[in-house]
Structure formats: structure tokens, C-alpha cells
Amino acid sequence: MRLKTLLLALCVASTTAFAQKVKYSKEDIKKMETYLFNEGFNTPSPKKTSTIILKDGTTYKGFCNKIETKKGQIYEVAIKDSITKKNATFTADQINEMYVYPSNAEKIAKVAKYMGNIRNFGTKKLTKNTNNDRIYFVNQTVSLKNKKDDKEFLMQVINPGFDDIISVYHDPRAKETTGFSVMGSPQLGGGVIKSYYVKKGNKVMWLHKDDFEDNYDFLFGDNQEFTKKYPKNSVEWDYFSFLVSEYTAMTNG
Numbered sequence: 001m002r003l004k005t006l007l008l009a010l011c012v013a014s015t016t017a018f019a020q021k022v023k024y025s026k027e028d029i030k031k032m033e034t035y036l037f038n039e040g041f042n043t044p045s046p047k048k049t050s051t052i053i054l055k056d057g058t059t060y061k062g063f064c065n066k067i068e069t070k071k072g073q074i075y076e077v078a079i080k081d082s083i084t085k086k087n088a089t090f091t092a093d094q095i096n097e098m099y100v101y102p103s104n105a106e107k108i109a110k111v112a113k114y115m116g117n118i119r120n121f122g123t124k125k126l127t128k129n130t131n132n133d134r135i136y137f138v139n140q141t142v143s144l145k146n147k148k149d150d151k152e153f154l155m156q157v158i159n160p161g162f163d164d165i166i167s168v169y170h171d172p173r174a175k176e177t178t179g180f181s182v183m184g185s186p187q188l189g190g191g192v193i194k195s196y197y198v199k200k201g202n203k204v205m206w207l208h209k210d211d212f213e214d215n216y217d218f219l220f221g222d223n224q225e226f227t228k229k230y231p232k233n234s235v236e237w238d239y240f241s242f243l244v245s246e247y248t249a250m251t252n253g
Helices: 002-019 026-033 104-115 209-220 224-229 237-252
Strands: 049-054 059-070 073-081 087-091 095-100 135-142 151-156 166-169 195-200 203-208
Touching: 026 237, 049 073, 059 087, 073 095, 135 195, 135 203, 166 237, 195 209, 203 209, 209 237, 224 237
Parallel strands: none
Antiparallel strands: 049 059, 049 095, 059 073, 073 087, 073 151, 095 135, 135 151, 166 195, 195 203
16 A cells, blocks of 8 residues: 555656756857848849749759749749750749749848847848748658648758758748837837648647647657657747757757
8 A cells, every 4th residue: 555655756756847847047048049040031032043943953044034933832933044044944843843032021020020120130130030041841742731742842941950850841821929119119029920831750740839839749759859849838939940859969969
């Protein structure tokens, strides 16, 4: 009887310890709130040379003068060859990778948006909004918002430096959390992106902030060291880019 009571007590103590939240310092929270993903861009520059690599290995370089989208995702691209000046059109199921430059108009709009939210000053880098580097798109088969039939699209990888385990793709239709402003002053709070497309293993899904807790174990549960340091009940959606980066670093050793 005493043994059963002791085992029950140990079980309760273990469960309680597991459920305890980790308390992070202000410095830790500031670090976790820093946005590490690349900025998502929707419009390629028609004046800079884009590169399209087909599934058969053929490479085309030219000016991207037209794109067709569905729910914001690219499924067809028209390009004017930089040498022959001939126009060619490719569908997403023909393309393996695409490299484009962001349009100046979209960069200007993103800078204005950045300056309009005080929260951005402490969590994001302005240089990512004025990015002059090529943007990487990859062919991916996905169900838009986990509701539509699977289809191939060209999706922007926004964590190219740490995407070897979990790849995160820009959601062009993503909304942001709301903040508030007083008489036209810069917005306070809000500005957190609510959704991404995420791939781990062979599974690709649309991940919304409301579903983050339900998918935490799928994303991070195979690394006990990570889940102990950043347990489900102690982290927030606002930390998502940091969590993906940290999980990747810890998993890779």
C-alpha cells in the first residue's frame, strides 16, 4: 500500500514539474521576439534579371514581366529572355527553382509599413525590407490553407539559412495581429504575422498562430533537449522564427 502511495506521489510530482512554465528573462524574451525570417515579397522586379531553373535542368535568365497567382501563390511565370528577347511562359509544375529580385515599389511600401509600427524597431531589421539580394522560390506541392486540392506552386523560402529540417514559406495572404495608434502616430503593438506554410519531412501545411500549440509536438517534439528548454506551455507564436532557428541549431548539434 505504501509503495502504491509513493509511486502515485512521484507520478503527481513528475507531472507537476513537467507542467511548470519556464520563466525567461527580459533579455531572453527580447531575443526570442526578434524576427529572423526574411521579409516576404510578392512582386518580382521586371527590370532586374530573374533566373528560372526547370525540372529538367534547363536554365532561363531574363526579365519577369508577368506572373499568375492563386491565393497569392505563383503558379505561372512569363519571362523575356535577356539574350534572345523572346518571351517564354512556364507553369509551376515545370519549374524547380526561381530566383528574382523584389520590386522597388514593394520595397518602398514595406519600409513605410516598417516605420509605421514602433514594435518593428525592436524586433525586425530594416535592411530586410530594402533587400537587394535575390529571393529564392522553390517548387512545392501544397494545399492552400489546408483546404484545397494539392497543387504545385512557387513558394518563397523565408528561412534559407536554417531550412534543412524545417522549411518556412511566405504566405502572401497572411494577416497580422492588430495594434493601435493615437491620432496618426506610429502603431503600438501588433504587426505579428499570423500564418506561414511550413514543411517538415514530407508534410507541408499551412500553419496559423491559432494552431501553433496543436502542431508544436510535430515541429519540435523529437528533440527532448529543445522541448525541455522551450516547452509548449512557455513559448508563444511571437517567437516562432527564433524557435525554428534554435531547434535547427540544437538538432544539428
